[in-house]
Amino acid sequence: MKTDIEIAQSTQMRHIADIAKTAGVDEEYLEFYGKYKAKIDYRLLQESDAPNGKLILVTAINPTPAGEGKTTTTVGLADGMRRLGKNALVALREPSLGPVFGVKGGAAGGGYAQVVPMEDINLHFTGDFHAIGAANNLLAAMLDNHIQQGNALGIDVKRITWKRCVDMNDRQLRNVIDGLGGRMQGVPREDGFDITVASEVMAVLCLASSITDLKERLSRIIVGYTYDEKPVTAGDLKAAGAMAALLKDALKPNLVQTLEGTPAFIHGGPFANIAHGCNSVMATRMALKLGDYAVTEAGFGADLGAEKFLDIKCRMAGLTPDAVVLVATVRALKHHGGAAKAELNQEDLAALERGLPNLLRHVENITQVYGLPCVVAINRFPTDTEAELKLVEDKCHALGVNVALSEVWAKGGEGGIALAEEVIRLCEAENHFRFSYELEQPIEDKLAAIVKKVYHGDGVVLTPAAKKQVKQLTELGYGDLPICMAKTQYSFSDDQSLLGAPDGFTVTVRNVKVSAGAGFLVALTGDIMTMPGLPKVPAAEKIDVDENGRITGLF
Numbered sequence: 069m070k071t072d073i074e075i076a077q078s079t080q081m082r083h084i085a086d087i088a089k090t091a092g093v094d095e096e097y098l099e100f101y102g103k104y105k106a107k108i109d110y111r112l113l114q115e116s117d118a119p120n121g122k123l124i125l126v127t128a129i130n131p132t133p134a135g136e137g138k139t140t141t142t143v144g145l146a147d148g149m150r151r152l153g154k155n156a157l158v159a160l161r162e163p164s165l166g167p168v169f170g171v172k173g174g175a176a177g178g179g180y181a182q183v184v185p186m187e188d189i190n191l192h193f194t195g196d197f198h199a200i201g202a203a204n205n206l207l208a209a210m211l212d213n214h215i216q217q218g219n220a221l222g223i224d225v226k227r228i229t230w231k232r233c234v235d236m237n238d239r240q241l242r243n244v245i246d247g248l249g250g251r252m253q254g255v256p257r258e259d260g261f262d263i264t265v266a267s268e269v270m271a272v273l274c275l276a277s278s279i280t281d282l283k284e285r286l287s288r289i290i291v292g293y294t295y296d297e298k299p300v301t302a303g304d305l306k307a308a309g310a311m312a313a314l315l316k317d318a319l320k321p322n323l324v325q326t327l328e329g330t331p332a333f334i335h336g337g338p339f340a341n342i343a344h345g346c347n348s349v350m351a352t353r354m355a356l357k358l359g360d361y362a363v364t365e366a367g368f369g370a371d372l373g374a375e376k377f378l379d380i381k382c383r384m385a386g387l388t389p390d391a392v393v394l395v396a397t398v399r400a401l402k403h404h405g406g407a408a409k410a411e412l413n414q415e416d417l418a419a420l421e422r423g424l425p426n427l428l429r430h431v432e433n434i435t436q437v438y439g440l441p442c443v444v445a446i447n448r449f450p451t452d453t454e455a456e457l458k459l460v461e462d463k464c465h466a467l468g469v470n471v472a473l474s475e476v477w478a479k480g481g482e483g484g485i486a487l488a489e490e491v492i493r494l495c496e497a498e499n500h501f502r503f504s505y506e507l508e509q510p511i512e513d514k515l516a517a518i519v520k521k522v523y524h525g526d527g528v529v530l531t532p533a534a535k536k537q538v539k540q541l542t543e544l545g546y547g548d549l550p551i552c553m554a555k556t557q558y559s560f561s562d563d564q565s566l567l568g569a570p571d572g573f574t575v576t577v578r579n580v581k582v583s584a585g586a587g588f589l590v591a592l593t594g595d596i597m598t599m600p601g602l603p604k605v606p607a608a609e610k611i612d613v614d615e616n617g618r619i620t621g622l623f
Contacts, residue, residue, distance in 0.1 A: 075327070076327070081184055084098075084100065084106045084323060087325045087329065093358065097109040098323075101194050105323070105324055106323045107320040109320060110320055110321075112357070113354060120353075121357075121358075121362055122391070123362050123388065124389065124491055125389045126392075128394065128396065130371065131557055132399075132400040132403040133403070138365055139175065139176070139178075140181045140447070141474050144474060144481060144484035145363055145476070145487055145488055146361075147476070147481025148481045148483070149492065151481045152488055152489065155359050156363055157361070157363070158183070158331070158362075158364070159332075160333070160334045161336060161347045164197070164235055164265045165191070166237040166265070166600055168622070169237070171606075177326075179480075181326070181483075181484070184326070186622065189334060194318075197235045198235075199317065201234060202314050203312075203314040206307065206314065210307045211228065211291050212255065216254055222295050222296070223294055231260045232261050233266070235263060239602075242599045244258075245258055245259065260599070261599055263339075265338050266598040269289075269585075270337070272286060272289070273318060274347065274348040275381070276348075277350065279316060285586065286307075288301055288584040290584050290585075321333045331358070336348040339367060340368040341367070342597070345366050345367035346366050352385070370434060371523055372553070379503050380550045383550060389501065391440070391441050391494035391495050391497070396460070399412040399413070401426065401460070402419040402420050406419055413451040420459055421459065423567075424460065428569070429560065431444065433522055437504050438501060440499060443469065443470050443487070444460070444464050445473075446473050447474050448473050457473070470490055472486045472489075473486060507550060511542060514550075518551060518553055524571055525560070525561060525575050526573065527574050527575075528575050531576065531577070541589065544582075549582070549588050550589070553591050553593065554591065555593045562575045562576060562596075563594065577592065578592055579592040
């Protein structure tokens with residue numbers, strides 16, 4: 069059996085100019101990055117008067133070591149829709165180098181439902197992440213230089229909130245002391261690094277609607293506080309213009325293709341467990357302008373990615389999804405039901421029955437909390453039995469939701485036709501989209517709404533430090549912002565060991581900070597970290613390149 073990278077490398081890609089033509093992009097908006105990648109000038113959005121197509125969100129159950137195949141399903145669904153004669157485009161996130169070299173390996177879909185060139189997409193791509201890291205670290209350098217040069221703004225070095233970043237899992241950098249070496253080497257202070265995908269600059273880029281909006285958002289970024297408790301912004305440091313200059317090309321969405329030649333925008337990559345988990349607003353809007361259907365995905369399970377896509381991105385960008393696809397596998401549901409990883413290939417209806425509430429809770433959230441039409445996509449594995457598949461289908465039907473088998477990993481778009489037919493039908497169904505909370509609610513009430521409505525917990529508990537932060541942020545005028553929950557992806561709760569559909573729990577918020585440029589509040593729960601570490605055996609150990617430049621080991 070071929071690996072993902074072998075399948076990708078054996079496929080003849082079309083020139084990106086042909087893909088742009090398929091997408092309806094005029095050559096005047098194209099900026100070529102070789103034969104198979106291009107950026108699209110954001111003038112296209114300003115100058116196009118085409119109506120928006122239908123917006124389809126692909127999300128999933130809580131992830132497990134067994135895998136769900138959300139990106140694979142997203143790609144295969146779009147390919148399947150095009151096989152049905154529909155003008156469908158894809159909008160995805162860019163992979164971070166952290167997971168690529170850490171646990172997951174490549175993240176560009178799988179099997180015969182991939183975006184290509186997968187090696188480029190998984191590695192440096194068009195340099196967007198490097199630009200984001202450079203802009204982030206320019207702000208950090210200008211902040212520390214301001215303090216070194218006399219600190220005219222009166223910044224309290226004990227209350228600096230801005231961190232440096234690097235797009236790599238490097239736990240050694242989580243907490244550092246810098247500025248050592250003498251008077252001319254900077255002011256010694258505690259510091260730290262985030263992974264680039266957790267940087268507020270990433271969130272800003274992904275939520276910006278134009279270069280002007282980008283600069284305004286960058287200006288609002290808070291880097292710390294003065295001795296008299298006043299926030300200090302990137303605008304105060306006069307950094308926003310230079311940061312925007314670094315980001316002007318990164319703001320342009322990237323165009324690539326699926327293995328079947330479907331146009332795909334891949335742009336931005338915030339994690340959903342520590343950030344808002346969606347590709348850029350500009351890429352989504354381009355897909356909507358150019359296609360009759362835009363298929364996009366949100367990171368991790370629906371309690372994280374879909375919640376943030378709906379409550380943050382859709383609210384800010386004025387988007388309304390027309391249908392939601394919820395991806396699950398029988399194997400993953402058995403894991404949620406307590407089956408050991410080594411036993412997931414064996415029929416186990418009892419474990420599946422115990423794990424199904426995880427899927428059903430996500431379905432209920434999409435249909436009842438958010439009021440959206442939903443279909444469950446079962447990403448089929450060869451070991452799934454007919455009895456197991458029927459059990460999933462029966463339970464979903466009881467909630468009024470259809471199930472479609474997705475076989476896109478093995479069959480590409482052909483394996484996504486059944487799912488595509490149901491999605492097309494759902495796009496014309498009744499839609500009562502609403503948010504899970506209103507912005508005018510107090511911060512604690514918004515936190516409680518997410519925990520109770522989406523996680524189905526008993527409530528939220530704020531540590532004394534978090535309560536103080538909520539009070540200060542409300543007094544500073546940030547109380548009306550949406551919430552970005554930083555939470556484990558493995559459970560509805562803040563305890564990753566609570567699988568399935570737990571109840572009777574509370575979620576503890578230990579830190580609340582404002583991302584004023586992005587336009588949301590970040591609530592950190594549990595032991596979630598904004599700088600992951602590498603596993604005992606990193607995926608990087610298996611990645612190599614031969615003398616001809618051919619890469620192996622990217623899964």
